[in-house]
Amino acid sequence: xxxxxxIASTAASLTLAGAVAAQDTSIIVQSTxxxxxxxxxxxxLPLYTDESGITVNVVAVGTGQAIKNAExxxxxxxxxxxxxxxEKFVEAGYGTERTDLMYNDFVIVGPESxxxxxxxxxxxxxxxxxxxxxxxLFASRGDDSGxxxxxxxxxxxxxxxxxxxxxxWYRETxxxxxxxxxxxxxxxxxxxxxxATWISFQNKQDYSVEVxxxxxxxxxxxxxxxxxxxxxxxxxxxxxxxxxxxxxxAGQEAIAAYEVDGQQLFFPxxxxx
Amino acid sequence: xQDIGEAFHxxxxxxxxxxxxxxxxxxxxxxxxxxxxxxxCAIGLPVGALLAVSRFRGRGAVLVMINALMGLPPxxxxxxxxxxxxxxxxxxxxxxxxxxxxxxxxxxxxIVPIVAALSRQVLEDLHGEYAEQFRSLCLSRWQSITTLxxxxxxALMTVGLAGFGRAAAEVGAxxxxxxxxxxxxxxxxxAIALETSKGxxxxxxxxxxxxLVIALGVNAGVQMLRMSAAKQASYGAAANV
Numbered sequence: 001x002x003x004x005x006x007i008a009s010t011a012a013s014l015t016l017a018g019a020v021a022a023q024d025t026s027i028i029v030q031s032t033x034x035x036x037x038x039x040x041x042x043x044x045l046p047l048y049t050d051e052s053g054i055t056v057n058v059v060a061v062g063t064g065q066a067i068k069n070a071e072x073x074x075x076x077x078x079x080x081x082x083x084x085x086x087e088k089f090v091e092a093g094y095g096t097e098r099t100d101l102m103y104n105d106f107v108i109v110g111p112e113s114x115x116x117x118x119x120x121x122x123x124x125x126x127x128x129x130x131x132x133x134x135x136x137l138f139a140s141r142g143d144d145s146g147x148x149x150x151x152x153x154x155x156x157x158x159x160x161x162x163x164x165x166x167x168x169w170y171r172e173t174x175x176x177x178x179x180x181x182x183x184x185x186x187x188x189x190x191x192x193x194x195x196a197t198w199i200s201f202q203n204k205q206d207y208s209v210e211v212x213x214x215x216x217x218x219x220x221x222x223x224x225x226x227x228x229x230x231x232x233x234x235x236x237x238x239x240x241x242x243x244x245x246x247x248x249x250a251g252q253e254a255i256a257a258y259e260v261d262g263q264q265l266f267f268p269x270x271x272x273x
Numbered sequence: 274x275q276d277i278g279e280a281f282h283x284x285x286x287x288x289x290x291x292x293x294x295x296x297x298x299x300x301x302x303x304x305x306x307x308x309x310x311x312x313x314c315a316i317g318l319p320v321g322a323l324l325a326v327s328r329f330r331g332r333g334a335v336l337v338m339i340n341a342l343m344g345l346p347p348x349x350x351x352x353x354x355x356x357x358x359x360x361x362x363x364x365x366x367x368x369x370x371x372x373x374x375x376x377x378x379x380x381x382x383x384i385v386p387i388v389a390a391l392s393r394q395v396l397e398d399l400h401g402e403y404a405e406q407f408r409s410l411c412l413s414r415w416q417s418i419t420t421l422x423x424x425x426x427x428a429l430m431t432v433g434l435a436g437f438g439r440a441a442a443e444v445g446a447x448x449x450x451x452x453x454x455x456x457x458x459x460x461x462x463x464a465i466a467l468e469t470s471k472g473x474x475x476x477x478x479x480x481x482x483x484x485l486v487i488a489l490g491v492n493a494g495v496q497m498l499r500m501s502a503a504k505q506a507s508y509g510a511a512a513n514v
Contacts, residue, residue, distance in 0.1 A: 037471050059452035073360030178470025203472030233360050
């Protein structure tokens with residue numbers, strides 16, 4: 001172990017970037033993009049760091065990649081939104097315990113012209129069927145992220161066969177939420193996005209929320225410390241401390257207090273555990 | 274289109290207001306890419322020089338391979354470096370992933386072939402001019418290489434700049450191995466990717482403009498170094514006469 005440390009410190013000092021200076025305590029959170037892109041961390045993390053002295057470094061990638069990275073022990077805490085995958089992660093022994101953290105909802109945004117005529121609908125299955133029938137363009141994440149998994153499940157529930165539309169009206173961008181919104185808006189396609197990303201997104205052009213309010217579009221976020229039995233390198237004490245703070249009264253109040261343009265983006269619900 | 278005008282205005286405002294975050298990101302970009310360029314030159318120039326003066330079986334194949342590696346996709350390099358540096362990978366114990374060190378490693382791998390391939394071409398041409406002289410002086414291979422590297426130093430600066438340009442401009446590798454972590458591994462290109470995904474196109478473009486200006490500054494700096502050195506050399510030569 002000391003040998004490994006020696007090599008590690010030598011390697012660190014060899015890199016000309018002195019920026020690798022050791023910080024007292026810092027943890028890495030493997031996170032979904034929506035929480036980062038919406039600015040939530042920029043608001044939350046300074047509050048937590050002031051209180052605890054622990055620096056939280058966020059790697060924001062799609063839920064699929066975040067889980068994979070955490071399985072490889074490249075993170076101390078997982079904060080994502082795909083409950084079935086999260087439960088599998090814990091069952092497989094990669095994480096210690098999953099806790100509900102907060103929620104918001106998904107919405108379908110579309111152009112003013114509304115080619116499928118779905119504006120104002122609240123039944124998401126019906127809306128998706130209409131989009132498919134009209135053959136109106138729909139831009140999907142297509143990246144195995146939490147949002148993508150949710151979207152595919154909704155199409156299945158609506159009984160739409162995506163295979164036949166793929167590359168035609170159903171366009172899989174294979175990229176993050178923001179990139180997919182940019183692409184979708186560029187081609188005049190409908191896009192399903194989490195509300196937080198949408199509210200803070202700044203390239204809306206003539207797009208607005210057209211389908212919302214269906215219970216099926218509920219979007220639950222969970223937090224899971226990475227299991228030190230699987231990954232000995234995990235800083236479990238600090239990771240657990242941050243997880244505990246997030247679900248504590250102070251953390252939950254801070255989440256609720258975060259607003260963009262006067263709108264609350266995330267709704268804490270940890271107490272419901 | 275109004276985004277572009279807004280971007281120029283924003284770029285100017287960011288720079289003039291001394292935006293601390295911006296300077297941190299610019300500083301890290303320079304630190305990472307310049308380090309990678311220096312290391313890549315330390316590896317690539319000797320390799321290029323050795324290839325320039327050596328003749329061996331399979332040399333053609335080696336040259337084709339190195340030339341082809343100039344087209345290494347950054348995202349593939351990023352992925353490979355990630356797999357090695359990941360905690361579950363063979364070099365995971367180093368704890369380099371998500372540090373500037375990992376970004377330097379990735380960019381170095383990306384540009385070593387560029388430095389080696391371009392310097393090989395430059396030095397081989399130079400060697401063509403010098404070959405007879407070298408033979409008459411009975412120089413060893415080592416002496417030939419050091420002479421070529423020294424006499425070709427101005428042309429090799431351009432080779433270094435090509436490597437730096439590639440390193441500073443890529444985003445695919447550093448976003449995977451660095452993780453684009455705020456105040457730790459966020460550099461210009463990953464910040465631009467992030468702002469684009471937030472839909473803040475004017476800010477993304479403004480950062481792009483700043484990046485271009487930095488590249489311009491580095492190139493101008495090297496050019497000035499080159500000119501003043503060339504001037505001194507010609508004075509020196511004149512004095513010797």
